[in-house]
Amino acid sequence: MEQSFYAKLETVNSTSYDTNTLRVTAENKEGYTLRVDENSKLDVGSIYEFKCQPIIFKEKEQLEVLEFTHIDDSEIAFERRQELMSTFYEYSPVDSVESKTIIEKYVKQIENPVIKEVVDTIYKKHERDFYLYPAATKFHHAYIGGLSYHTSTMMKLIDGFMDVYPFLNKDLLIAGILLHDVLKVEELSNYAGPEYTKEGKLLGHITMGVKEIELVAYELGHLKKEEVLLLQHMILSHHYYGNYGSPKKTNIPEALILHFIDNIDSKMTVLKETLEQIEPGEFTPSIPVLDRERYYKSKL
Structure with missing residues (x-):
């Protein structure tokens, strides 16, 4: 049978x-x-x-x-695919269905037609892999679904910054957060136990992301428009420091906020996961992404 x-x-x-x-x-x-x-x-x-x-x-x-x-x-539903991923691999602590709902809620809020068309095109091109890949091979969000989990958490931080600094352009923040790491799906070889591809080693996701925006903008007829230049700058500068892969520092406020939000989520996620492994009253081991400092888990 x-x-x-x-x-x-x-x-x-x-x-x-x-x-x-x-x-x-x-x-x-x-x-x-x-x-x-x-x-x-x-x-x-x-x-x-x-x-x-x-x-x-x-x-x-x-x-x-x-x-x-x-x-x-296999032609299977998104929810079923993620269920299987969570069964067989180390998986994001937040279900990718939830991350997808959050991300798409923010992407739908983009009003600028040029930004919206560029973002929608790149998102649809990489959508399946975007919800499978880790955000890194180690250090932070290094598990199935880590890339989308990282992105969805960053999206949720937008509202607080917009409330306090309303002069920021929300469309640029949403687009920058979605696009800043999206080419990790090509920088890494696969979603399960990935290594860096040849392009990942020689170019890296920052350069690959800027190139992707350029190509999509050309195809859409938006190549020389300011929105495209601003998006490219945000991707190019989001690591801020040259030794972390950014050849330019931030020169627009949205790029600076993108850098801060990315830095906050990557470090706080690692800190949370490390603190969960110890008892109250203990110190963590040294944490590489936090300058190898050891953090105390209080009894409060």
Whole structure:
């Protein structure tokens, strides 16, 4: 009797001249042994949908793989994809469905037609990967869904700054927050255990992001417009310091606020996660992103 299920591929072992044995962990956390043709190419650590039939091989029950589809090639709903991601990988503490709701609420508030068209085009191009990728390989938000979680938290900080400093342009803040890290989906090799791509090593997400805005603006007929220049400056300067990847410091107020918000969320998220690992009355280990300082968890 055929059965279909999603499972994460743990190991591949060659067992004879024409077959491979796979060890997988299914969605229910059960481990299974699958048999697949030796010419099949599968990646350890990836999630697949397997269609199988039970067989007896050398007096042992196994499942023979009839078909398999990588999750990236499966047509499944966003919510279902994120459910599977949270089952098999270290995942954002906030569900990506929630992050998506927050991000799209703010993006819909953009009124400037040039900014809106550029942002919508880039967002739609990278939407699926944007909700899968981590924000980094280490230090902060380094887990599935980390990029969108980081972005959604930054979005929520906009309102407080706008209330206190109403001279800021809200459209630029929303756009800058969405676009500042979006090219990490190409800077990193994949969303599960990523490394830096060749482009990521030689260019980095800041340069890649500025280039993306340039190309999209050209396609949309907005290339020489001031809005495009301001967006590029925000991406170029959001790390502020040259040794952190920004060749320019901030020269518009929205770029400065983007830098502050990015810095606040990246550091506070790491601090929160570190404090959760110790008891009240203790000090944390030294924290690299906080100048290797040790923070006290008070008893209050």
